[in-house]
Amino acid sequence: MSCANPKCDTRRRKLRPLVISLVPRNQNNDLSSSTDPTSSSNSSGEESRREQITRMFTTHPSLVAHFEPPIFSPGVPSRELRNRLKCLEHANRAGLIPEVEWEAICRAVSEQTSHDSVDASKAVPGGSQEQEDKATEGKQERKHKTIDPFRYLATTSKIQPNVHVTTDTTSTNKNENKSSKKNRWLEYQTTSLVPISPQRQGSDEDRSLPYSMEFWRKAKTLNRDRSVLACTLAHLMAMKTLVGEGESDTPDDDCRFDFILEDNVRAF
Numbered sequence: 001m002s003c004a005n006p007k008c009d010t011r012r013r014k015l016r017p018l019v020i021s022l023v024p025r026n027q028n029n030d031l032s033s034s035t036d037p038t039s040s041s042n043s044s045g046e047e048s049r050r051e052q053i054t055r056m057f058t059t060h061p062s063l064v065a066h067f068e069p070p071i072f073s074p075g076v077p078s079r080e081l082r083n084r085l086k087c088l089e090h091a092n093r094a095g096l097i098p099e100v101e102w103e104a105i106c107r108a109v110s111e112q113t114s115h116d117s118v119d120a121s122k123a124v125p126g127g128s129q130e131q132e133d134k135a136t137e138g139k140q141e142r143k144h145k146t147i148d149p150f151r152y153l154a155t156t157s158k159i160q161p162n163v164h165v166t167t168d169t170t171s172t173n174k175n176e177n178k179s180s181k182k183n184r185w186l187e188y189q190t191t192s193l194v195p196i197s198p199q200r201q202g203s204d205e206d207r208s209l210p211y212s213m214e215f216w217r218k219a220k221t222l223n224r225d226r227s228v229l230a231c232t233l234a235h236l237m238a239m240k241t242l243v244g245e246g247e248s249d250t251p252d253d254d255c256r257f258d259f260i261l262e263d264n265v266r267a268f
Contacts, residue, residue, distance in 0.1 A: 016068045016256065017057065020238050021050055021263035022075040049263055056265075071257065073238040078230040085109065085149060087219055088212055094236035095245075100194050101153060101212045108151040153210045156190045235260070 050072060057063050057070050080086040092102050192210050200207045206214050222229060238260045 012066075014066060014068045015258040017070045017259060017261055018238055018242055018257040019053055019070045019072050019261045019263055019265065020075050020234050021053070021072045022077060024050075053263060053265065070261075073234070073241050073260075075263070076230040076234045076237075078227040081219060081222075081226050081230055084216055084220070085147065087216060088149060090230075090233050090237075091212070091215055091219075094233045095240055096215065096233075096236070097212050098194075098197070098210075101210050104152040104194060105149045105212065108149050108153075109147055112145075112147045112151075150210070150213055153194055154190050154192050154213060156188055158187055159189050 053070055057067050076090050080090065088097065088105060091097050097105075190209060190213075192208065194210055196207060196210070200211065202214070209217075219226075219229060242257050242260060244256060
C-alpha cells in the first residue's frame with residue numbers, strides 16, 4: 001500500500017514504533033483481578049485500545065508506508081503504586097532498584113509467602129467442622145497478613161534518648177514542646193544491612209537507608225502526583241526496551257525501535 005503523499009520517499013526503512021499501553025488485566029498475574037467485578041469490562045476496554053492502535057498502523061495508507069506494526073510496552077496503573085510490593089516491582093522493572101537489594105526483597109517475600117502456602121496445604125477438605133473453621137480463620141489471617149520485603153535490607157533498633165537535651169517539664173514554651181517531640185522521633189535508628197552506593201545523593205538520613213526503602217517512604221506520601229510517578233516508571237521501562245534492555249511483547253530479542261509513543265496516539 002503506497003502513501004497518498006506524492007512527495008513521499010518510500011525507499012527509506014520503515015520506522016518501528018514502541019507504544020506504551022496498559023496490559024489487559026486478564027493477562028496479569030495479579031490475583032486481585034479475579035475478584036474484581038469490573039475487571040472484565042476494563043480488560044475489554046484496554047484490549048480494544050490496543051486493537052485500535054494496531055489497526056490504525058496497519059490499515060491507514062500514510063502509516064503503512066512508513067511504519068512497522070506497533071509493539072507494546074506495559075504501562076503502570078497508578079492504583080498499583082499504593083501497594084508496597086507492586087510499587088517495588090514496577091520500580092525494579094524500571095531499573096531503579098539495585099540488584100543486591102532486589103535479591104534481598106525477593107528472598108524475604110519468598111520466605112514469608114512459602115510459610116503461608118505450607119500452612120494452606122495442611123488443610124484437608126472434608127474434615128471436621130473445627131478443622132474447616134481453623135482453615136477459614138487461617139485463610140483470613142493470610143489475606144490480611146503484612147509482608148515485610150525489607151527484612152534483609154535493614155534493621156530498626158531503639159536507641160537511648162539523649163538526657164542532655166531533655167526539656168523542662170514545668171516549661172510551657174511551644175518551641176521546647178516541639179523539640180521534645182523531635183527527640184521522641186529520634187529514639188529509633190535504621191541500620192542498612194546491604195552496601196550503600198557512594199554515588200547516592202540526598203540528605204544524610206536518606207543515604208543511610210537502602211534505596212528501595214527510601215523510594216517507598218517517599219512514594220507512599222504521594223497523592224495526586226502518584227499518576228505522574230506511574231507515567232515516569234512506564235516511560236523508564238519503555239526506554240529500557242528501546243535500547244534493548246527491557247521487556248516488550250515481541251519475542252525477538254534483537255528487535256530495535258525508533259521512537260516511543262503513548263496509547264493516546266490514536267487521537268491524531
